[in-house]
Amino acid sequence: MKRHDRLPGFRDFFPDPVPHPDLARMAERLHLFSSWRKVVTRYGFREYDGPPLETLELYKAKSGAEIVHQLYHFEDKGSREVALRAEMTPTLARMIAAHARNYKKPIKWFSIPQLFRYERQQKGRLREHFQLNADILGEGDPTADAELIALCIDVLRALGLTQEDFVIRLSSRHAWESFFKQRQKDTTKEYLFYQIIDKLERELPENSAQKLAEMGIDYEEVRAFIEQAEPTEELQEIIDQLQARGLKDFVRVDYGVIRGLAYYTGVVFEAFDRQGTHRAIAGGGRYNHLIELISGGKVDMPALGFGMGDVVLGDMLREKNLLPPAKPSIDAFVQYTDPDQRMEVISLVHQLRESGRRVEWGLSPSGANRQWKAAAEMGATCFLSLVQEGLWEVKHLQTKESHQVASEHVSVTLDRLEKDTPSKA
Amino acid sequence: MKRHDRLPGFRDFFPDPVPHPDLARMAERLHLFSSWRKVVTRYGFREYDGPPLETLELYKAKSGAEIVHQLYHFEDKGSREVALRAEMTPTLARMIAAHARNYKKPIKWFSIPQLFRYERQQKGRLREHFQLNADILGEGDPTADAELIALCIDVLRALGLTQEDFVIRLSSRHAWESFFKQRQKDTTKEYLFYQIIDKLERELPENSAQKLAEMGIDYEEVRAFIEQAEPTEELQEIIDQLQARGLKDFVRVDYGVIRGLAYYTGVVFEAFDRQGTHRAIAGGGRYNHLIELISGGKVDMPALGFGMGDVVLGDMLREKNLLPPAKPSIDAFVQYTDPDQRMEVISLVHQLRESGRRVEWGLSPSGANRQWKAAAEMGATCFLSLVQEGLWEVKHLQTKESHQVASEHVSVTLDRLEKDTPSKA
Numbered sequence: 001m002k003r004h005d006r007l008p009g010f011r012d013f014f015p016d017p018v019p020h021p022d023l024a025r026m027a028e029r030l031h032l033f034s035s036w037r038k039v040v041t042r043y044g045f046r047e048y049d050g051p052p053l054e055t056l057e058l059y060k061a062k063s064g065a066e067i068v069h070q071l072y073h074f075e076d077k078g079s080r081e082v083a084l085r086a087e088m089t090p091t092l093a094r095m096i097a098a099h100a101r102n103y104k105k106p107i108k109w110f111s112i113p114q115l116f117r118y119e120r121q122q123k124g125r126l127r128e129h130f131q132l133n134a135d136i137l138g139e140g141d142p143t144a145d146a147e148l149i150a151l152c153i154d155v156l157r158a159l160g161l162t163q164e165d166f167v168i169r170l171s172s173r174h175a176w177e178s179f180f181k182q183r184q185k186d187t188t189k190e191y192l193f194y195q196i197i198d199k200l201e202r203e204l205p206e207n208s209a210q211k212l213a214e215m216g217i218d219y220e221e222v223r224a225f226i227e228q229a230e231p232t233e234e235l236q237e238i239i240d241q242l243q244a245r246g247l248k249d250f251v252r253v254d255y256g257v258i259r260g261l262a263y264y265t266g267v268v269f270e271a272f273d274r275q276g277t278h279r280a281i282a283g284g285g286r287y288n289h290l291i292e293l294i295s296g297g298k299v300d301m302p303a304l305g306f307g308m309g310d311v312v313l314g315d316m317l318r319e320k321n322l323l324p325p326a327k328p329s330i331d332a333f334v335q336y337t338d339p340d341q342r343m344e345v346i347s348l349v350h351q352l353r354e355s356g357r358r359v360e361w362g363l364s365p366s367g368a369n370r371q372w373k374a375a376a377e378m379g380a381t382c383f384l385s386l387v388q389e390g391l392w393e394v395k396h397l398q399t400k401e402s403h404q405v406a407s408e409h410v411s412v413t414l415d416r417l418e419k420d421t422p423s424k425a
Numbered sequence: 426m427k428r429h430d431r432l433p434g435f436r437d438f439f440p441d442p443v444p445h446p447d448l449a450r451m452a453e454r455l456h457l458f459s460s461w462r463k464v465v466t467r468y469g470f471r472e473y474d475g476p477p478l479e480t481l482e483l484y485k486a487k488s489g490a491e492i493v494h495q496l497y498h499f500e501d502k503g504s505r506e507v508a509l510r511a512e513m514t515p516t517l518a519r520m521i522a523a524h525a526r527n528y529k530k531p532i533k534w535f536s537i538p539q540l541f542r543y544e545r546q547q548k549g550r551l552r553e554h555f556q557l558n559a560d561i562l563g564e565g566d567p568t569a570d571a572e573l574i575a576l577c578i579d580v581l582r583a584l585g586l587t588q589e590d591f592v593i594r595l596s597s598r599h600a601w602e603s604f605f606k607q608r609q610k611d612t613t614k615e616y617l618f619y620q621i622i623d624k625l626e627r628e629l630p631e632n633s634a635q636k637l638a639e640m641g642i643d644y645e646e647v648r649a650f651i652e653q654a655e656p657t658e659e660l661q662e663i664i665d666q667l668q669a670r671g672l673k674d675f676v677r678v679d680y681g682v683i684r685g686l687a688y689y690t691g692v693v694f695e696a697f698d699r700q701g702t703h704r705a706i707a708g709g710g711r712y713n714h715l716i717e718l719i720s721g722g723k724v725d726m727p728a729l730g731f732g733m734g735d736v737v738l739g740d741m742l743r744e745k746n747l748l749p750p751a752k753p754s755i756d757a758f759v760q761y762t763d764p765d766q767r768m769e770v771i772s773l774v775h776q777l778r779e780s781g782r783r784v785e786w787g788l789s790p791s792g793a794n795r796q797w798k799a800a801a802e803m804g805a806t807c808f809l810s811l812v813q814e815g816l817w818e819v820k821h822l823q824t825k826e827s828h829q830v831a832s833e834h835v836s837v838t839l840d841r842l843e844k845d846t847p848s849k850a
Binding site: 004010011014015017019026049051055072074076080097099102103104118139141143150154244245294328343356359363374 | 429430431432435436437438439440441442444445448451454455466467468469471472473474475476477478479480482483497499500501502505507509516519520522523524527528529531534539541543553561564566568569571572575579665666669670671672719720721753755767768769771772775778781782783784785788789799802803
C-alpha cells in the first residue's frame with residue numbers, strides 16, 4: 001500500500017539504530033541543534049521563533065523574484081495567500097519591525113527554523129531543511145560583521161571542523177557597487193548585474209560574457225577584479241578583527257561570492273568546504289534596508305545575519321566521521337522475570353527514575369538471559385535483579401562487579417558503581 | 426501597514442523581555458521542552474520526528490470524521506492533497522508500519538511536534554500548538570498502560586505541579602463496550618454511542634438523553650454507570666501499579682472520559698486541573714488496531730500513547746507562577762569605550778568565549794556608565810575593563826570585589842570570582 005508513504009522531499013527522523021542509511025537520524029539532528037545552541041549562546045544571542053506559515057505577501061515583496069517561484073504556497077480556507085516559511089529573515093524583520101523599541105540595541109537573536117521550498121524534485125534535494133539563523137540588528141559598524149563571521153566560524157569549529165575543512169569566502173556588495181558604477185550609469189541594471197556575478201561559477205563563460213556585454217561590462221574586467229581579491233577598507237578591518245581572535249586563516253577575500261538575494265547591501269560571505277565537493281555550508285551578509293521595507297518605513301535599522309542549513313553540513317560531518325555514533329546508553333536495567341514480582345520491580349524502577357536516572361525494564365516478564373542481552377544492547381551501566389523480597393543484586397555490566405543490597409540501598413550502590421565506570425564518554 | 430502581520434492563530438516566540446504579555450515567550454517554550462525531554466528520557470523513551478506536512482489520505486482514513494473537517498489542508502503544486510500535521514499518531518504509525526522489524530519491542534518513542542488545525546477562529550484558540558507525544562508499541566500488557574500514565578504524571582510533577590493541581594481521569598473503552606453490548610446488539614452504532622458519551626459534559630442533558638434514547642439506551646443508566654466508577658479488573662491492576670510507584674493519588678476512575686477519536690480501543694485517560702477551569706492538559710490511551718490499519722495489514726502490534734499540548738499547560742503553569750522568570754544571565758561583559766582598544770577587547774572577548782563562557786560586549790564604543798548598566802541588565806556575573814595595554818580590571822557585579830590582572834590571567838580570576846557568586850540558581 002504505497003498510499004501511506006511520506007511526501008517526496010521530506011524526512012522522517014528515526015531513533016538509533018536507523019533502519020536504513022538513507023533515512024535521517026534524530027541523534028544527528030539533536031547533536032547539531034545542541035552544538036549550535038551552545039556556541040550562539042556564548043556569543044550572547046537569544047533564541048526566538050516564528051510561525052512555519054506566513055502570508056505570501058511577506059515573501060513576495062521582500063525576497064526578490066528568484067525565491068518566489070520556489071515557494072511552497074497555497075490559498076488557505078479563509079482565502080488568504082499563504083506560504084510555508086521559506087527563509088527566516090522576513091519573519092525576523094516582521095517581528096523586529098513590530099517590537100524593535102522594546103529591545104536594547106544591538107539586538108542579537110538566533111533561531112533554528114524548519115524551512116520549505118517547492119522546487120522540481122532533484123536527486124538529493126529536499127523540500128525542507130533546518131537552518132540556524134543568527135542576526136545582529138541595530139549596529140552598522142564592521143565590528144558587527146566581524147562578530148557574526150567569527151560566530152559562523154566558531155559554530156563550525158565546535159562541530160569538529162578545522163581550517164583544513166572549510167573556508168569563509170568574504171565579499172562585499174560595496175566593492176561590486178563601485179565596480180559597477182564606474183562602468184554603467186544606469187543603476188536600474190545594478191541588481192541584474194549582481195545576479196550575473198552570482199551565477200558566474202555555474203554558467204558557461206561565454207553566456208556570462210554575453211550577458212555582461214549587453215550591459216556594457218567586459219567579462220575579462222570582471223574576472224580580473226575577482227582575481228586581484230584586494231580587500232576594501234571595510235573588509236580589511238573585518239580581517240584584522242578576525243586575526244585578533246586567531247581566526248584569520250578561516251577567511252579569504254573572494255569577490256566570486258555576491259549572494260543571490262536582492263536585499264543584501266554590504267559585506268556578504270559564504271562558508272564552503274575546502275574540497276569544494278559540497279554546496280555552500282552557510283551564507284549571509286548585511287541587509288541594512290530590509291527592516292525599513294518590511295515595517296513600511298516605521299522602523300529603520302542596520303542589520304546582518306547568516307543561515308546555516310542542516311543538510312550540506314550533516315553530509316560533510318558524516319563524511320568526516322564527526323557525528324555521534326549510534327551508541328545508546330541508559331543508567332540501569334531492572335530485570336522482570338516473574339509476574340508476581342511486578343510490584344516490587346515497578347517500585348524500584350520508579351525510585352531510581354525519581355533519583356534522575358534513565359531506567360528501563362521489560363514491561364512484560366521474559367527470560368533472564370534475554371533481558372541481560374537487552375540491557376547490554378541498550379548500553380546499560382548496571383543490571384538489577386530481585387534475589388528475594390527486599391533484596392536486590394546490583395551488577396555492573398562492564399566490570400561485572402556485583403553486590404546484594406536491600407531496596408533502600410540500591411541507589412547508593414549505583415552511585416558508587418557508576419563512579420567506577422571506566423571512561424564512560 | 427497591516428499587510429505584514431502574522432497569520433491569525435499563530436504565535437511568534439520572543440526572547441525576554443517580551444514586549445507585550447499577550448506575546449509568547451521563547452523562554453517558556455524552551456523550559457517546557459527541556460523539562461519534557463528530561464523526564465521522558467528517564468523513562469527510556471527515544472526521540473523521533475516526522476514531516477510537518479503529510480498526505481491528506483493519512484489523516485482521512487485514520488482519525489475519524491471528526492478531525493478531518495478541522496484539517497489545515499490544500500492541494501500542492503504537484504496536485505497532491507496534503508495537510509499540515511494535525512496530530513502525531515498517524516505519522517508515528519506510518520513510520521512504525523514501514524520499519525517496525527528493525528526495532529526491539531516494546532518500542533518507546535517520543536516527539537515534540539508542532540501541530541496545526543483550521544477551525545473557525547475562537548478567542549484564545551490557536552491554529553498551531555506544540556505537543557509532547559509519548560507512545561509505547563508492541564506491548565499489550567496493562568503494565569504498559571501504567572508505565573505511560575506514570576510518565577504523564579511525572580512529566581507534570583517535574584514542572585512543579587502537585588496532586589492538588591491536577592488529576593488523571595482514568596477510563597476504559599472496554600468498560601463502555603460491555604455497557605453498550607448489554608443494551609444494543611447493533612455494533613455499527615457503537616462509535617456513535619462513544620461520541621455521545623464524549624460530548625456528555627458539554628451537551629444539555631436533554632439533548633444527550635434524546636440521542637441515547639434513539640439508540641435504545643437510557644440516559645439515567647449512563648449517568649449511574651459513570652457515578653458508580655467501579656474500576657474494571659484492568660483498571661484496578663493499573664491503579665495498583667501506580668500505587669507501587671506512590672502515584673495512586675494522582676488518578677481517579679472516571680467513565681465520563683472516553684476520548685473522541687475513533688481509533689482508541691482500551692484504556693483511555695485525560696489529565697485535568699483540579700479547579701476544572703482549563704481544558705484537558707493531556708490525553709491518551711490504547712489504539713491497538715491503528716498500526717495494522719495504516720500498514721494495510723502488513724504490521725500488527727498493540728500500541729498506546731498520550732499527547733500533552735503546550736498551550737493549556739503553559740497557561741496553568743503561568744497562573745501558578747511555575748514558569749522561569751524573565752531574568753537573563755551571562756558570565757561576563759567586556760567594556761569597550763575607545764575604538765583604539767578594539768583589537769585588545771575583541772581578543773579578550775574571544776578568549777573567554779573559547780573557555781565556554783557566555784560573553785557580551787558593546788560592538789561599538791560607548792560610555793563606561795552606560796555599559797555597566799547594560800551589563801547589570803543582562804545579568805552579567807563579572808564586568809571587565811581595560812586599564813592599560815595587557816592589564817584588565819575584573820569586577821564582580823554583586824560582591825563588587827575587583828582585581829587588576831594581566832590578560833592571560835583573566836580566565837583564572839573569573840573562575841575564582843564565579844565560584845564566590847552568592848546563590849546563582
